[in-house]
Amino acid sequence: DASVTLLVRVARLGTRFVLLLAEDRTEAKRLDAVRRDFIANISHELKTPIASVGLLAEAVDQAADEPERVRRFASRLSEESSRLARITNEVIQLTRLQANDAVAERALLDLDEIVAVAIDQNRVLASGKRIELALRTRSKARVWGDRELLIVAVHNLVANAIAYSPEGGRIGIGTARRDGIVEISVTDQGIGIPEEDLDRVFERFYRVDQARSRHTGGTGLGLAIVKHTAEEHGGDVRAWSTLGRGSTFTIRLPEAASAADAADAGAERP
Numbered sequence: 001d002a003s004v005t006l007l008v009r010v011a012r013l014g015t016r017f018v019l020l021l022a023e024d025r026t027e028a029k030r031l032d033a034v035r036r037d038f039i040a041n042i043s044h045e046l047k048t049p050i051a052s053v054g055l056l057a058e059a060v061d062q063a064a065d066e067p068e069r070v071r072r073f074a075s076r077l078s079e080e081s082s083r084l085a086r087i088t089n090e091v092i093q094l095t096r097l098q099a100n101d102a103v104a105e106r107a108l109l110d111l112d113e114i115v116a117v118a119i120d121q122n123r124v125l126a127s128g129k130r131i132e133l134a135l136r137t138r139s140k141a142r143v144w145g146d147r148e149l150l151i152v153a154v155h156n157l158v159a160n161a162i163a164y165s166p167e168g169g170r171i172g173i174g175t176a177r178r179d180g181i182v183e184i185s186v187t188d189q190g191i192g193i194p195e196e197d198l199d200r201v202f203e204r205f206y207r208v209d210q211a212r213s214r215h216t217g218g219t220g221l222g223l224a225i226v227k228h229t230a231e232e233h234g235g236d237v238r239a240w241s242t243l244g245r246g247s248t249f250t251i252r253l254p255e256a257a258s259a260a261d262a263a264d265a266g267a268e269r270p
């Protein structure tokens with residue numbers, strides 16, 4: 001009977017709709033939990049430097065007659081405030097990336113140039129530890145993306161490689177392209193990452209060793225920013241490591257063959 005068939009069909013559709021709604025709510029709940037977790041983490045990360053700033057300000061006040069102590073406290077005040085600035089900047093960056101509104105404008109970019117800028121930004125840090133930054137290849141690859149974001153991503157990998165390398169170490173930075181994919185690899189001969197932590201280092205605020213990371217001034221956000229930036233550009237980031245021997249981080253991105261291709265993809269020309 002036609003009306004019964006119709007009723008059954010409506011009932012089925014109704015059930016499917018309710019199931020979809022339920023799934024949606026579960027996802028909404030999960031996202032809500034992730035957000036709450038993130039905020040709790042941020043508060044936790046900010047507590048220590050904020051408390052230090054308060055204590056140091058008091059200490060400066062009490063040491064007013066002893067210039068040497070004032071200088072020491074003032075220098076630590078400046079360190080803590082840099083740390084606060086760094087955490088705040090990275091949180092803002094990550095929040096924008098997660099809200100998918102970070103990529104302001106895309107342009108056709110020369111990958112080697114991006115890598116060169118990121119290396120230059122790290123030269124002072126590297127020479128402070130007598131570390132050699134060796135650019136291994138030139139890919140002449142082009143990507144369609146946000147220049148500033150991509151520079152930050154490569155910068156973070158190079159800065160980590162320096163932070164977790166011994167004095168006098170060597171860091172290899174290479175670009176390559178094949179089968180429509182471009183790669184940027186950063187290889188160090190540093191302390192390495194235990195296998196069980198390798199997948200987790202891309203999580204926000206995750207640090208393999210809290211004490212070690214705090215010593216290097218790390219925020220635990222650098223690799224989360226790399227991961228989100230790579231994904232925002234249709235790519236990914238992966239890590240390989242041997243404890244005590246070193247690590248390799250590789251960002252992979254889709255190659256933009258030409259400006260015309262990019263325009264075909266519906267994006268604006270640079």
Ligand code: ADP
Pocket residue numbers: 156160161164188190191192193201202206207208209213217218219220221222223224247
């Ligand atoms: P951080 O600011 O603490 O370096 P990241 O998100 O950049 O935060 O990295 C997360 C953690 O991964 C670091 O705390 C560190 O333990 C580990 N890590 C990252 N890069 C390297 C590397 N090149 N060698 C060894 N450990 C690394």
